[in-house]
Amino acid sequence: MKAVIQRIKSASVAVNDEIIGRAGKGFLILLGVGEADTSVDLNFTLEKIINLRVFEDDQGKMNLSILDIGGEVLLVSQFTLYADTSRGRRPSFTSAAKPEKARALYEDFAEALRSRGVHTETGAFGAHMDVALVNDGPVTIMLDSGSGDR
Numbered sequence: 001m002k003a004v005i006q007r008i009k010s011a012s013v014a015v016n017d018e019i020i021g022r023a024g025k026g027f028l029i030l031l032g033v034g035e036a037d038t039s040v041d042l043n044f045t046l047e048k049i050i051n052l053r054v055f056e057d058d059q060g061k062m063n064l065s066i067l068d069i070g071g072e073v074l075l076v077s078q079f080t081l082y083a084d085t086s087r088g089r090r091p092s093f094t095s096a097a098k099p100e101k102a103r104a105l106y107e108d109f110a111e112a113l114r115s116r117g118v119h120t121e122t123g124a125f126g127a128h129m130d131v132a133l134v135n136d137g138p139v140t141i142m143l144d145s146g147s148g149d150r
Helices: 039-051 099-115
Strands: 002-015 018-023 026-032 062-064 072-077 119-122 130-144
Touching: 002 039, 002 072, 018 026, 018 072, 018 119, 026 039, 039 099, 039 130, 072 099, 099 119
Parallel strands: 026 072, 072 119
Antiparallel strands: 002 018, 002 026, 002 130
8 A cells, every 4th residue: 555644734636526525634645556466554654644643743843643632534545656767658457456346445534533532534535636735734645655765
């Protein structure tokens, strides 16, 4: 799994000009599922994200997690995180999971966040979406469950 995690003050996602998901202080997570990803990748990515200490404590140090602050998540599927641009000018997405598998792991990820007590809203899997956010910091972190981050 690949994730781009942005610390936000707020974010929303719309389809056909209708807002379908939003979050306040917390994270906007763009989540890509790879062909080789399994529940092991899901659990690794989940634990990393919910325990990232990137929110400021009383002394202004990034020392608190999303769990510590009671933050929210807007989760958006993003297969283009698996773009291979090593050849030519048109990206290849052959490493991205097929839609059935990607949707299942994406939905499982959202449910896992909720089961850990994180208010989570989502985009529409496979739809063209407009995502708006107020990035806090900015703080943006990239995570890859298969790149040796373990």
